Amino acid sequence: MFITEKYKFYKLTNYLIEQAGFEIRYITKSGEGIVLEKYEKRRNKVIFIQHQSFDWSNHLEKHMNRQIKFLMEQVRQFRGRKTDYHLVFVSDFAPVDNWQRLQETRNINESGTKTSSLYYVTSENIDEELQRLSQSVDDTIDIRFTQVPSIPEQEQQSMYLHQKIESEYRRKDQQFKEVFQYGKVKWTYTLILVNLLVFFLLESEGSSTDSMHLIEWGAKFNPAIASGEWWRIGSSMFLHIGVFHLFMNMLALFFLGEVNERIYGSKRFLGIYFTAGIFGGVASFATNNAVAAGASGAIFGLFGALLFFGLHYKELFFKTMGSSLLIIVAINIAFGFTIPQIDNGAHLGGLLGGFLAAQVLHLPKKQEKLKQFTASILVVGLIIGMGSYGLMNVKSTENPEELAMIVQYYIDQEQYTQAIDVTDRFIENNTDHHYTYFYRAIAYMQKGSTERAETDFQRAIELHYDFPEAHYNLAVLYDRNNHSDARKHAEIAHEQRPQNEQFKSLYEELSQ
Structure with missing residues (x-):
């Protein structure tokens, strides 16, 4: 009888929600198809339960395939890569031909991470099919309909359970909208x-x-x-x-x-x-x-x-x-x-x-x-x-490019003592590097400590002779009281980098 099957449909759905821990994911417009989901042990279990009858097994198979396609399109609704789809049809009668061939669990993708199973529940096989469903989705539960109430009670309970399930679905949907639409994007x-x-x-x-x-x-x-x-x-x-x-x-x-x-x-x-x-x-x-x-x-x-x-x-x-x-x-x-x-x-x-x-x-x-x-x-x-x-x-660095920028920054800010401190730390923590002495010499020059600057420029040249910038700055220092040495280093700087106009100009000036 239609009323009894409808009662079983809502009763089974409510049991899966309350006792087996499934969540409502979707309800069809007609209300006679409900999608439930539960994720556990890194595997997703999706149940599509529907109150519908089929005369022939090929009609049932086509409907099955359509529903599986629909469920697979809802991949965002479900967690995890591994998913088992369980299609449950609660019906007044079974197809007249051999529908049992569809019961076998099938892989529906090449990797085997998605499977489908069919359960066709009628008054004749209800215990057997519900037992199969219990074992497939959760072997700790035992779904049974031990006693079916009178027709008037079935109608009342069906209406109550229908409203209860619809209300829970609307509550979840409203919660989703409230959470993801609380603020406006600006x-x-x-x-x-x-x-x-x-x-x-x-x-x-x-x-x-x-x-x-x-x-x-x-x-x-x-x-x-x-x-x-x-x-x-x-x-x-x-x-x-x-x-x-x-x-x-x-x-x-x-x-x-x-x-x-x-x-x-x-x-x-x-x-x-x-x-x-x-x-x-x-x-x-x-x-x-x-x-x-x-x-x-x-x-x-x-x-x-x-x-x-x-x-x-x-x-x-x-x-x-x-x-x-x-x-x-x-x-x-x-x-x-x-x-x-x-x-x-x-x-x-x-x-x-x-x-x-x-x-x-x-x-x-x-x-x-x-x-x-x-x-x-x-x-x-x-x-x-x-x-x-x-x-x-902040003052420790092992990168010469960073050191150059740090010293240049301090010099631009006229913080010469800080620039010297940075290079001192670098020299203490590393082996001798020509550029370190060069940077410190620049800071000493700006500070007016010409003797220390001269010493550092000389040390830089000792470590790396092909260093035109060091030769040029040493020539600038020597020009004040040692013309011959100034000309010598200006000439070296010009030879090492002849395209530099500043080096060339100093060399020509000291050569006159």
């Missing part, structure tokens, strides 16, 4: 435009790949930060080194920013973005001596905020982005440890900073005051700790 696009504008201005006055030009514009430069220019931690977030760097970061910001701003709302989004950016910048200051720029720390913070979201909305997280997001984060971290140019301090610091900032601000309509307060203290404490560690190590 600051994401604003930040992208600001970054593009800054890059255009940066390129219009020089090259974005020129370290000194980046420093002038506010890139992260440890000696300048140690001298009190902490604002560079923030300004460096809007500078990028080359078009490719800009493109990759803005592409990531477009996708991650949009979803974060929808989840957290605009104010929380900005708080997370800038906290993560600052946290990543300070982490870079503490762990990386190189000149650095870019929004990577803030962008990794958006990854961290989504991971925090996943802790509180596990089902929605894995249903929408979970596995893919975790893979992307893992790949980016792995790349960071294999490619030397990547600033791991900024990336990992930004990731942690974004996670902690999300804990401080929390998700809309959620509060954990103790955890929020603790996270606030942790953020401040870590920033102070990393900043202090960076200050202690």
Whole structure:
């Protein structure tokens, strides 16, 4: 009888939800088809249960194939690569021909990670088919219909269970919409435009790949930060080194920013973005001596905020982005440890900073005051700790290019003592290098310590004779009281680099 089969359909669906732990994923427009899902032991179990009858097995098979195709198209709805599709039809009667041939579990892809199984439940085989279903989806449950109530009770219970299932489905759907449509996207696009504008201005006055030009514009430069220019931690977030760097970061910001701003709302989004950016910048200051720029720390913070979201909305997280997001984060971290140019301090610091900032601000309509307060203290404490560690190590470097920029910066700032201190430390910690003595000699010259400058230029030439810049500067020093030696070194500088007009001019002047 139709009423009895309808009752069994809703009763079975409700049992799978309440007793077997399945979640409602979809209800057909007619309401007579329901998709349930449960993920456990790294395998997805999807049940499509429908109240429908078929006269012939070929009709049943065609309908089966259509439903499997439909379910496979809903891959975003389901977690994991391995999925078992269980198609359950509750019917008044079975097909007149041999439908049992369709019962066998089949692989529906070449790799064997997806399978399909059929269960056709009628009054004649209900115990047998429900037993098969129990064993397939969860061997700890035992689905049975030991007693079927009267027809009026069946109608009442069917109506109640129908409303209950529909209500739960609508609640889940509403929760999804509320979570992912809380905020409107506006600051994401604003930040992208600001970054593009800054890059255009940066390129219009020089090259974005020129370290000194980046420093002038506010890139992260440890000696300048140690001298009190902490604002560079923030300004460096809007500078990028080359078009490719800009493109990759803005592409990531477009996708991650949009979803974060929808989840957290605009104010929380900005708080997370800038906290993560600052946290990543300070982490870079503490762990990386190189000149650095870019929004990577803030962008990794958006990854961290989504991971925090996943802790509180596990089902929605894995249903929408979970596995893919975790893979992307893992790949980016792995790349960071294999490619030397990547600033791991900024990336990992930004990731942690974004996670902690999300804990401080929390998700809309959620509060954990103790955890929020603790996270606030942790953020401040870590920033102070990393900043202090960076200050202690800011003057140590093993990279001659970095050393040149540091000394040049201090000389431009007329901080000659600091420039000499940096080169002293470099000489103490390394074997003799000609460029180290050269840089220190330049600082001594600017400071007026000509004898020390002369000594260092001579040492640089001893270590590396083909050093025209050292010969030229030594000639400048000698010109004051030792004309013959000045002419000698001016001649060497000109011979080593004849195309340099400055070297040529000095040589011709001393030759007259």
